[in-house]
Amino acid sequence: MPEAKLIQPERPKDLPPIGLDDLFPFQCRRDLDCFTTCCQNVSIILTPYDVLRMRKALGIDSTEFLEKYTLPAFTKEQKLPLLLLRMDPETLRCPFVSEAGCTVYNDRPWACRMYPLGLAEPRQATSREQPFHFLLQEDLCHGHGCGNTQTVRQWLDGQGLEQFEAMEAPFKKLMLHEFWQKGEALSSDKAVMTYMAFYDLDRFRRFIFESRFLTLFDVDESRVEAIRVDDEELLDFAMEWLQFVLLGARTMKLRPAAHEQAAKATAGTAAAGE
């Protein structure tokens, strides 16, 4: 794994919110002189679903995708693993950009679909603050004021974001959980485990099927068969497992033998302490 870089994404407090029914004139076109300049020297955070879609489109293993195309990063206080799309170190261009545009367009990441809109979200799922969209108007982008005038809602619909939002909801819920506000950092073991379950789904699948996992956890047979072959099912399952191991949520069922084992371990620890 390449050396990690510390980042803490900040909410853009100075940009005004833009409502779902507000209009904005914007069009991204190949004949604009800025075409693909937004695909270089940019920090793009990848979500687990972005990784799932992109590595599937490329037909490669998740571990290979992570090694070739990403840089790990961690939130400052809690060391929650984040992932950045790695720009080419020499040209600073995205590895997927060509003269004709994005070569993974149908499976491009959430952040690329959103641009030039951004989404500011509260730091906690329980916060009373509402998420809001904002419009990025950067000098490099000449699509503003061009062609189509559309509402934010129309823009979002046109970018195929619905599927992304549905698949990313459990990830978002986990990242915004109030547990993280207490400031406790993840141990390195848990950070590694979280990285695997978020992003390295092929490795996570091997972990499930090639370790004692299924002797410890009671998982419905139909679910076991689904996660064996279906990446989206596996991602949902990974989020449930992380809620169990990181937050102590009752999202997984331990088998009776695992309960006994845990009780014996606790009794052993207590006896050793007497």
Ligand code: SF4
């Ligand atoms: S993934 Fe595609 S749209 Fe996103 S930065 Fe790379 S080339 Fe551009």
Ligand code: SF4
């Ligand atoms: S800079 Fe703006 S208009 Fe130009 S290609 Fe990128 S998104 Fe489209």
